[in-house]
Amino acid sequence: xxxxxxxxSHTRHYISTAKFDPHSAERLTAEQEKYFxxxxxxLMWWKLKxxxxxxxxGAILLIMxxxxxxxxxxxxxxxxxxHTEYIYAPPQQVHFFHDGTFVGPFVYGYDYQLNMxxxxxxxxxNFQKVxxxxxFCSGDEYQFWGLFEADFHFFCPDENATFFVFGTDRLGRDxxxxxxxxxxxxxxxxxxxxxxxxxxxxxxxxxAGYYGGWIDSSVQRTIEIIRSFPELPLWMALSAILPVTxxxxxxxxxxxxxxxxxDWTGLARAVRSKLLALREEDYCTAAKLMGAxxxxxxxxxxxxxxxxxxxxxxxxxxxxxxxxxxALSFLGLGLRxxxxxxxxxxxxxxxxxxxxxYPWLILPVLPVIVIILAFNFFGDGLxxxxxxxx
Amino acid sequence: MIPTLLAISFxxxxxxxxxxxxxxxxxxxxxESQGESVDPDKIKFLRQQYGLDQPFLVQYYHWATGFFVGxxxxxxxxxxxxxxxxxxxxxxxxxxSMITIIFTWAIAFPIGIYSATHQYSWGDYGLTxxxxxxxxxxxxxxxxxxxxxANVWFGTSIGGLMDSQYMDQPWSWGKFKSVLEHLWIPVxxxxxxxxxxMIRRLRANLLDELEKQYVLTGKAxxxxxxxxxxxYPLRMSLNFFIADIGSLLPSVISGAEITxxxxxxxxxxxxxxxxxxxxxxxxxxxxxxFLAILTVxxxxxxxxxxxxxxxxxxxxxxxxx
Numbered sequence: 001x002x003x004x005x006x007x008x009s010h011t012r013h014y015i016s017t018a019k020f021d022p023h024s025a026e027r028l029t030a031e032q033e034k035y036f037x038x039x040x041x042x043l044m045w046w047k048l049k050x051x052x053x054x055x056x057x058g059a060i061l062l063i064m065x066x067x068x069x070x071x072x073x074x075x076x077x078x079x080x081x082x083h084t085e086y087i088y089a090p091p092q093q094v095h096f097f098h099d100g101t102f103v104g105p106f107v108y109g110y111d112y113q114l115n116m117x118x119x120x121x122x123x124x125x126n127f128q129k130v131x132x133x134x135x136f137c138s139g140d141e142y143q144f145w146g147l148f149e150a151d152f153h154f155f156c157p158d159e160n161a162t163f164f165v166f167g168t169d170r171l172g173r174d175x176x177x178x179x180x181x182x183x184x185x186x187x188x189x190x191x192x193x194x195x196x197x198x199x200x201x202x203x204x205x206x207x208a209g210y211y212g213g214w215i216d217s218s219v220q221r222t223i224e225i226i227r228s229f230p231e232l233p234l235w236m237a238l239s240a241i242l243p244v245t246x247x248x249x250x251x252x253x254x255x256x257x258x259x260x261x262x263d264w265t266g267l268a269r270a271v272r273s274k275l276l277a278l279r280e281e282d283y284c285t286a287a288k289l290m291g292a293x294x295x296x297x298x299x300x301x302x303x304x305x306x307x308x309x310x311x312x313x314x315x316x317x318x319x320x321x322x323x324x325x326x327a328l329s330f331l332g333l334g335l336r337x338x339x340x341x342x343x344x345x346x347x348x349x350x351x352x353x354x355x356x357x358y359p360w361l362i363l364p365v366l367p368v369i370v371i372i373l374a375f376n377f378f379g380d381g382l383x384x385x386x387x388x389x390x
Numbered sequence: 391m392i393p394t395l396l397a398i399s400f401x402x403x404x405x406x407x408x409x410x411x412x413x414x415x416x417x418x419x420x421x422e423s424q425g426e427s428v429d430p431d432k433i434k435f436l437r438q439q440y441g442l443d444q445p446f447l448v449q450y451y452h453w454a455t456g457f458f459v460g461x462x463x464x465x466x467x468x469x470x471x472x473x474x475x476x477x478x479x480x481x482x483x484x485x486x487s488m489i490t491i492i493f494t495w496a497i498a499f500p501i502g503i504y505s506a507t508h509q510y511s512w513g514d515y516g517l518t519x520x521x522x523x524x525x526x527x528x529x530x531x532x533x534x535x536x537x538x539x540a541n542v543w544f545g546t547s548i549g550g551l552m553d554s555q556y557m558d559q560p561w562s563w564g565k566f567k568s569v570l571e572h573l574w575i576p577v578x579x580x581x582x583x584x585x586x587x588m589i590r591r592l593r594a595n596l597l598d599e600l601e602k603q604y605v606l607t608g609k610a611x612x613x614x615x616x617x618x619x620x621x622y623p624l625r626m627s628l629n630f631f632i633a634d635i636g637s638l639l640p641s642v643i644s645g646a647e648i649t650x651x652x653x654x655x656x657x658x659x660x661x662x663x664x665x666x667x668x669x670x671x672x673x674x675x676x677x678x679x680f681l682a683i684l685t686v687x688x689x690x691x692x693x694x695x696x697x698x699x700x701x702x703x704x705x706x707x708x709x710x711x
Contacts, residue, residue, distance in 0.1 A: 221394075231640060231644045233681050234678070237402075349534065362534070365528060
């Protein structure tokens with residue numbers, strides 16, 4: 001017909017025998033492939049790793065929490081060991097050289113003398129008494145985890161000598177050992193509090209966000225009311241009503257719950273707003289149509305979608321609880337001896353005389369500052385890493 | 391707001407009622423331990439007088455309605471009406487809180503702007519770290535240490551809000567000056583904890599704003615950097631400053647309480663602690679309620695200010711054409 005028709009008589013129908021590769025045009029490099037197919041957790045970890053400060057803080061947190069497992073080994077003395085001849089002894093400095101020769105880490109012994117004018121206990125270093133430290137040694141006996149007797153310590157003072165790195169308190173107890181033991185309670189109360197507050201926040205926020213309606217508005221009102229209380233006075237009031245007859249361990253649980261009671265609101269709000277948005281997604285409707293129960297939909301399909309976000313904000317609210325406990329115990333409303341937390345230790349430093357005369361008694365504030373900073377930086381890093389849009 | 395306050399007052403009343411027994415019982419036990427006998431008739435009379443024998447809700451009703459006529463109940467410990475015991479403590483708390491908020495703003499504003507405009511610089515890191523340090527140091531300890539150094543370096547007398555010779559004196563120039571001399575310690579101490587959060591939030595907000603396209607447009611048109619910053623992004627973040635009172639106020643009041651206890655300021659803190667410990671319920675309850683009212687009213691003011699400042703926020707749900 002028309003001359004434009006291609007002449008088909010010459011060209012044969014051709015089929016390549018090579019295997020077809022649909023990605024041949026845009027092949028992913030190994031690196032790209034790793035990135036695109038990485039799991040969510042993997043991505044978060046990579047992002048977190050770039051945040052040097054957060055990783056460093058995370059390491060500090062790990063070390064501090066790990067130390068609570070072996071407090072007995074780290075501290076040279078027991079929690080309640082008293083040295084009646086060394087009351088309010090200042091910190092002993094660790095030296096390495098004595099008379100120009102290297103002896104390794106050692107301390108000078110103290111000479112004690114009571115100043116009869118102002119009745120101040122005066123301790124002076126006696127340069128004749130050289131007491132090298134012992135390492136991996138046996139010292140005070142203790143019940144390891146309350147299970148078996150042991151007397152092993154990482155380091156202890158020379159026989160018949162003392163080693164108070166951070167000095168002693170009014171009963172002659174070693175402040176350093178008490179700080180190490182105090183970490184157990186202080187760190188635990190933060191974790192315990194956040195668990196209770198996570199539970200409350202997820203439960204109430206989840207209910208409010210998923211069901212909406214009157215449940216939502218009543219939860220919202222409750223949150224509003226709780227948030228309009230200034231925290232500390234309410235904490236004070238709540239801990240003041242814990243009966244005096246309670247055992248210290250009960251008080252510990254009571255304080256944990258009190259701390260959590262005011263803290264869950266932020267989490268609940270975050271959970272609620274996320275759920276409100278997510279429950280309209282198609283996959284949620286699909287799950288509903290397949291007959292999944294609300295509990296399953298929330299916990300199985302919706303919560304994992306922003307669990308990293310929840311973990312990040314939970315991390316950020318732990319320091320507030322630790323500070324709260326410290327403040328309450330400092331005021332004498334929180335934990336009571338014999339339970340020892342950093343706040344209980346700071347309770348000894350309640351007036352200005354202590355700062356003037358025995359400044360080492362405020363040393364328990366150092367771990368508090370370190371842990372608060374570490375939690376804040378780590379939480380910040382975690383939050384950035386959990387944000388998929390950055 | 392009114393329902394919120396009602397709910398708050400009820401919760402507070404429940405809390406102060408929760409401990410077993412009441413002040414009279416504690417008081418009687420104390421007297422008996424000292425070997426004094428107590429006339430049962432007198433106890434009965436006192437109990438009736440204070441309405442302690444009435445059911446819970448009735449007690450609450452009396453307490454709550456008393457607030458409208460300025461009757462806050464009776465302080466058992468001081469044997470005076472709560473109103474007289476409180477004196478001007480509430481006012482001093484308000485003054486300290488207000489000045490602290492202004493102080494926090496004054497510190498956080500320039501630092502926040504600097505941090506946002508010099509993101510990831512050494513200055514940014516350093517200032518942010520300082521802010522975090524303020525957050526991490528417990529208020530009460532900072533108060534103690536500052537008190538000590540204020541005494542050593544400046545010779546400011548220890549504790550209180552004024553020199554002792556001005557106490558219970560009418561206001562005068564000397565008293566005013568003395569108050570100012572003492573006020574800066576609590577203000578700095580309370581301010582440090584709030585400043586860090588404020589700096590972080592201002593920085594984040596301003597950074598978000600600076601990334602927007604109109605800033606780029608302005609830059610492309612050759613607007614001077616300072617004008618470009620001042621004219622729009624900063625004004626946007628100003629709104630947030632007002633809105634942030636809501637989150638700042640509870641923490642400021644919390645901080646003010648514990649700092650006041652350490653510094654023994656004549657504000658609500660020390661007396662509240664005392665009242666809580668001795669179960670002086672009406673006194674404690676009144677303080678708690680006033681602190682909560684302070685927060686709620688503060689938030690209301692910040693909301694109103696915001697609505698007035700920001701034309702995009704409307705108090706009423708008007709139709710947007």
